[in-house]
Amino acid sequence: MQYGFGVDLGGTTVKIAYFDKEGTLLTKWEIPTDTSSGGRNILPDIAAAIEAFIAGQGVPREEILGVGIGVPGAVDKAGVIYGGDNLGWGTFSVKDVLTELTGLPVAVGNDANVAALGESWMGGAKEFQNMVMVTLGTGVGGGIVVDGQLVVGAGGGAGEIGHMTLNREETESCGCGKRGCVEQYCSATGIVRMARRMLEKREEPSCLREQEQLTAKAVFDGAKAGDALAMAVTAQFFAYMGEFLSNICCVTAPEVILLGGGVSKAGAFLLEGVRQAFGRVAYHAHLDTRFALATLGNDAGVYGAFKLIRG
Amino acid sequence: MQYGFGVDLGGTTVKIAYFDKEGTLLTKWEIPTDTSSGGRNILPDIAAAIEAFIAGQGVPREEILGVGIGVPGAVDKAGVIYGGDNLGWGTFSVKDVLTELTGLPVAVGNDANVAALGESWMGGAKEFQNMVMVTLGTGVGGGIVVDGQLVVGAGGGAGEIGHMTLNREETESCGCGKRGCVEQYCSATGIVRMARRMLEKREEPSCLREQEQLTAKAVFDGAKAGDALAMAVTAQFFAYMGEFLSNICCVTAPEVILLGGGVSKAGAFLLEGVRQAFGRVAYHAHLDTRFALATLGNDAGVYGAFKLIRG
Numbered sequence: 001m002q003y004g005f006g007v008d009l010g011g012t013t014v015k016i017a018y019f020d021k022e023g024t025l026l027t028k029w030e031i032p033t034d035t036s037s038g039g040r041n042i043l044p045d046i047a048a049a050i051e052a053f054i055a056g057q058g059v060p061r062e063e064i065l066g067v068g069i070g071v072p073g074a075v076d077k078a079g080v081i082y083g084g085d086n087l088g089w090g091t092f093s094v095k096d097v098l099t100e101l102t103g104l105p106v107a108v109g110n111d112a113n114v115a116a117l118g119e120s121w122m123g124g125a126k127e128f129q130n131m132v133m134v135t136l137g138t139g140v141g142g143g144i145v146v147d148g149q150l151v152v153g154a155g156g157g158a159g160e161i162g163h164m165t166l167n168r169e170e171t172e173s174c175g176c177g178k179r180g181c182v183e184q185y186c187s188a189t190g191i192v193r194m195a196r197r198m199l200e201k202r203e204e205p206s207c208l209r210e211q212e213q214l215t216a217k218a219v220f221d222g223a224k225a226g227d228a229l230a231m232a233v234t235a236q237f238f239a240y241m242g243e244f245l246s247n248i249c250c251v252t253a254p255e256v257i258l259l260g261g262g263v264s265k266a267g268a269f270l271l272e273g274v275r276q277a278f279g280r281v282a283y284h285a286h287l288d289t290r291f292a293l294a295t296l297g298n299d300a301g302v303y304g305a306f307k308l309i310r311g
Numbered sequence: 312m313q314y315g316f317g318v319d320l321g322g323t324t325v326k327i328a329y330f331d332k333e334g335t336l337l338t339k340w341e342i343p344t345d346t347s348s349g350g351r352n353i354l355p356d357i358a359a360a361i362e363a364f365i366a367g368q369g370v371p372r373e374e375i376l377g378v379g380i381g382v383p384g385a386v387d388k389a390g391v392i393y394g395g396d397n398l399g400w401g402t403f404s405v406k407d408v409l410t411e412l413t414g415l416p417v418a419v420g421n422d423a424n425v426a427a428l429g430e431s432w433m434g435g436a437k438e439f440q441n442m443v444m445v446t447l448g449t450g451v452g453g454g455i456v457v458d459g460q461l462v463v464g465a466g467g468g469a470g471e472i473g474h475m476t477l478n479r480e481e482t483e484s485c486g487c488g489k490r491g492c493v494e495q496y497c498s499a500t501g502i503v504r505m506a507r508r509m510l511e512k513r514e515e516p517s518c519l520r521e522q523e524q525l526t527a528k529a530v531f532d533g534a535k536a537g538d539a540l541a542m543a544v545t546a547q548f549f550a551y552m553g554e555f556l557s558n559i560c561c562v563t564a565p566e567v568i569l570l571g572g573g574v575s576k577a578g579a580f581l582l583e584g585v586r587q588a589f590g591r592v593a594y595h596a597h598l599d600t601r602f603a604l605a606t607l608g609n610d611a612g613v614y615g616a617f618k619l620i621r622g
Contacts, residue, residue, distance in 0.1 A: 074596050082596070130464060130465055144562060144563065146457055146462050146464075147460070149458070151457050151562075151563050151564075152564075153441060153457075153560075153563055153564025153565065154441055154564045154565060154566040154597075154599065154600065155564065155596060155599065156564075156596075157560065157564035157594075157596035157597050158562065158563050158564040159561075159562070159564075160560075160561045160564070160594055160596060160597075161561050161562060162561075163561050163594040164557075164558045164561045164562075165554050165557065165558060165592060168550075168554060168592075176594060176595065177595070178592065178594065239479075243476050243479060246475075246476065247475045247476060247558060248562055249464075249468065249471075250470075250471045250472050250473075250474050250475045251455060251462075251469065251470070251472060251475075251559055251562040251563060252455065252462050252464055252469050252562060252563065253462075253463075253464025253465045253466065253467075253468035253469040253470075253471070254464070254465060255465040281476060281479075281489065283468070283471055283474040283487060283489065284487065284488070285385050285393070285466060285467075285468035285471060286465075286468050286471075288465070288466065289465065
């Protein structure tokens with residue numbers, strides 16, 4: 001049997017998992033992400049953790065397929081990262097450096113893309129060769145899988161679906177500097193932003209006015225409880241989601257769209273609202289698109305990272 | 312040497328081309344598309360034309376790789392067409408029927424997708440593995456190529472980029488039944504529609520008021536000559552194009568976007584306007600996207616069709 005590692009590099013911790021070739025997650029652990037000194041210790045720390053594990057388990061090195069890693073930043077097909085968002089990294093070949101450090105084959109991808117690959121391989125889209133994963137968290141990220149392969153794109157820029165334009169009339173700026181991005185409406189923070197605007201614009205009473213700290217969950221809970229203002233916010237959210245996702249379908253026509261990230265904890269309420277909104281605006285050829293929730297949670301990244309090196 | 316056929320099935324004529332394996336177009340000819348009797352004669356006519364050519368040339372059948380064909384309708388990976396738009400066809404396996412009729416291997420794709428594959432293989436995107444072709448004609452069609460392969464999608468629904476939503480406030484319907492599709496603004500007919508609206512809304516004199524039949528070319532020519540109203544129409548067109556194309560980049564991040572179809576006869580004026588508009592709204596990771604004109608013209612379809620069977 002052959003084995004390998006899937007690594008998910010986050011801003012505060014690095015998740016490392018050890019898999020057999022079939023994709024069974026045998027063990028996993030975390031190490032802190034050392035962002036000091038421009039992040040220069042991160043890859044050596046990961047290499048040391050893997051080396052210690054191999055030595056501790058007494059695994060023959062010829063049984064190790066290699067290391068796959070998802071990193072927060074755009075990564076091209078050659079494993080070059082173009083500025084790691086929170087790591088202080090510049091542009092360099094993560095693949096070359098980690099190969100040198102570990103003496104093992106290395107494959108590198110963008111973290112959101114890699115999580116999509118994990119869900120496509122072993123999670124919510126397991127039976128499908130063509131899928132899109134949409135991660136609705138603080139921001140909106142994603143990944144596109146076509147014929148079982150991750151779409152990487154020029155400079156690793158594929159799957160940046162959170163920065164599709166939804167509203168060219170928007171007056172506030174997205175974190176990316178553009179205006180009217182999907183992320184400004186469909187992320188957890190976007191939902192809160194829409195709720196705040198609605199609370200300012202309208203004077204009716206609402207359970208949302210009593211919240212000390214307004215959250216996307218409070219908005220969904222309010223809508224489920226029949227609060228009119230919360231329902232207006234979720235209606236706007238769903239309309240944006242429907243348009244956003246139908247536009248993606250016009251490009252790659254996935255068989256299934258998976259919803260993940262913190263906002264997806266709303267579960268059936270989210271899925272049903274998205275399905276209905278999509279049905280109202282989708283092109284007729286895409287009306288059979290399936291919607292499902294991501295199932296691997298925080299493990300999607302390590303699964304996808306291992307799949308990168310496993311092939 | 313091996314040879315093969317590329318067939319481009321249009322509403323009025325069928326283009327048939329004979330290639331060597333390297334992609335040299337050796338000869339091409341046309342036969343009429345017989346849309347009588349629900350289009351049932353079309354595939355037999357094509358098979359007969361190919362058979363007559365093989366017999367006439369005395370080509371040994373073992374030297375024939377097969378027949379690739381682009382057809383007007385959504386086609387899935389198995390070669391099943393889901394309703395041929397202008398042919399009277401229902402849903403059936405074009406691949407199975409044409410294989411039976413010719414006794415040769417057959418590959419089938421959507422005509423717009425197949426033209427994109429042709430441009431990607433031998434035309435304006437020859438050096439690139441990741442491209443998008445946008446055909447701006449009576450409608451807006453296209454094709455998506457990732458890692459040198461056509462993206463087909465569920466039910467053959469990929470590349471339907473003319474039906475991405477650009478304007479959810481639109482009051483008129485697109486031919487597809489939706490409202491606010493790209494096609495309503497960026498096609499030749501869409502440009503004329505925008506010009507008519509602008510002529511109604513504004514009272515200023517314009518060279519466009521003197522046109523007996525308003526065309527996209529007249530709008531572009533007017534803008535180039537400094538006509539203020541025509542310039543306002545092209546500004547709106549370019550703004551829509553920039554947003555539309557930057558949204559596609561967020562999905563697959565092509566290295567190059569090719570512009571083809573009748574509207575692309577505007578050449579450098581179109582390219583420059585699209586480049587500028589794109590630069591204003593694109594996500595930063597996509598700012599290096601190249602723009603170029605399609606180069607194969609009406610032959611793109613037969614090149615791509617042959618590439619389908621050649622692999």
